[in-house]
Amino acid sequence: MSESVIDIVAAPDHLGAPRWHAVTSPGAVAGVAGLRPAMSFGGELSPPTALRPGTLELSLWVQPQWRRRGIGSRLLAAVGAYAVGQRLIVETGPASAAQSFCERHGFRRTGSGSHDLLTYCDVHHAWLGELVDVEHPGYRLRHWTGDACGATSVEQLLRHPSRPGAAVVSAAESDGGVVAYALATTAALPQRRARQYGPAVLVGHRGRRLGLWVNAALLTRLREIHPHVEEIETRTADEDSDMAALRRHLGFRPLGRRLRYELTLP
Numbered sequence: 363m364s365e366s367v368i369d370i371v372a373a374p375d376h377l378g379a380p381r382w383h384a385v386t387s388p389g390a391v392a393g394v395a396g397l398r399p400a401m402s403f404g405g406e407l408s409p410p411t412a413l414r415p416g417t418l419e420l421s422l423w424v425q426p427q428w429r430r431r432g433i434g435s436r437l438l439a440a441v442g443a444y445a446v447g448q449r450l451i452v453e454t455g456p457a458s459a460a461q462s463f464c465e466r467h468g469f470r471r472t473g474s475g476s477h478d479l480l481t482y483c484d485v486h487h488a489w490l491g492e493l494v495d496v497e498h499p500g501y502r503l504r505h506w507t508g509d510a511c512g513a514t515s516v517e518q519l520l521r522h523p524s525r526p527g528a529a530v531v532s533a534a535e536s537d538g539g540v541v542a543y544a545l546a547t548t549a550a551l552p553q554r555r556a557r558q559y560g561p562a563v564l565v566g567h568r569g570r571r572l573g574l575w576v577n578a579a580l581l582t583r584l585r586e587i588h589p590h591v592e593e594i595e596t597r598t599a600d601e602d603s604d605m606a607a608l609r610r611h612l613g614f615r616p617l618g619r620r621l622r623y624e625l626t627l628p
Contacts, residue, residue, distance in 0.1 A: 368392060368433060370440045382440045384424070384433045393424035395437035397444070399510075400451055420450045422463075434463055442627050450625045453597070461621060469623035475599040476606070478614040482585060482592055485613050493578035498534070498570065501541070505583050506531040516543045530556075530587050532579035534572050540564075542572040544580040548588055556584060558596040561608070573608055581612070 367387040375381050375396070384393035400417040420441065424434050441450070452469065454460035464471075494503075506520055509527035513519050516531055517540055533543040544561040558580070561573035584591060597620055598606050 368428075368431075368436075370436050372440075380441075380444055382437055384428070384437055386428075391425075392428035393422070393433045393437055395420070395422040395441050397421075397441060397450075417449045417451060418445055420452045422452070422460075429459065435467070438467060445627055448627050450627065452623050452625075453620045454623065456619050456621055461623075464623040464625075467625070469625040471621060472624045473599060473622040475597050475602075475620055475622075477617045477620045478596050478598055478609055479617050480581070480594045480596075480609075480612065480614045482581075482594075485581065487582075487585075490578050490582050493574060494582055496571075496575065498572065498575060501534045501536050501570075501572065501575075503576070503579055504533045504535050504540075505579070506533070507587055510547060516540055516545065530580065530584045532576045532583055534567075534576050536567065541567040542576045544573075544577045546580055546584050546594060548591060553590060555593045555595060556588065556591045558594050561605075573605075574611070577608065577612060 369385050371383050371385050373381045373383045379396060379398050381394065381396040383391045386392050397418045397420060400419040422434060422437055422441075424437075450469075451472075452460075452464060454464060504520070505524070507524045507527055507530050508519065508522060510519065510529045516533055519529070519531060520533065520540065529545060529547045531543055531545045533540045535541065542561060542563040545559045546556045547559075548556045558577075561577045561580075563573045581594070584594070594614075595617075596609065596614065598609060
């Protein structure tokens with residue numbers, strides 16, 4: 363079928379996040395592209411070092427039967443016209459069509475790691491409760507729920523009262539300041555799956571099992587707030603062996619490899 367019968371149509375999601383559909387003449391969707399603010403919550407407490415403000419996470423997918431017709435390039439062009447001068451990040455599997463697409467379109471590879479998944483049915487919830495109940499003198503747990511709304515630090519989120527939303531935070535505080543946290547969000551994912559960021563622990567407070575504490579607390583809290591969630595996915599950078607060990611201890615299992623690419627739009 364000729365590419366000329368495919369229209370690229372703006373189709374924001376229900377939260378207003380920018381999305382584009384490649385629509386064929388019968389009205390079928392041949393491909394989708396979307397943007398959302400990149401979550402800068404990861405292995406470091408604020409100020410974030412991995413991402414600069416304004417970085418956007420790109421998702422782009424074309425139905426297999428419609429590939430090699432220029433649809434992905436047209437979707438990326440629509441994204442580029444919208445996000446002039448912004449930096450995009452995208453994750454792909456190795457040796458995939460997505461990796462080839464990124465490399466053809468000038469994306470630069472900036473990292474790699476494992477894609478990890480925890481399934482709640484594989485976790486002993488009484489054991490999680492024991493991890494949460496362990497005393498950490500000088501520290502206290504704090505929980506928050508709401509929507510991230512482009513925030514770049516957990517401290518920003520905690521300035522606002524909890525309310526219904528896709529994001530859940532469990533944090534450890536000492537002397538009024540956040541020293542460790544773990545965050546999960548259900549936004550832009552299948553309804554039964556959440557994505558976890560962290561745990562992150564401030565340098566001067568490491569070696570006290572705070573990461574395990576806040577992560578166990580997050581798993582428990584997330585289940586309470588969003589009981590429909592059955593799985594939690596996360597990414598672990600290759601160089602972070604301590605994080606990998608913590609996640610294996612909690613029951614995360616590796617699903618495969620992920621590559622990270624970035625592109626600064628003209």
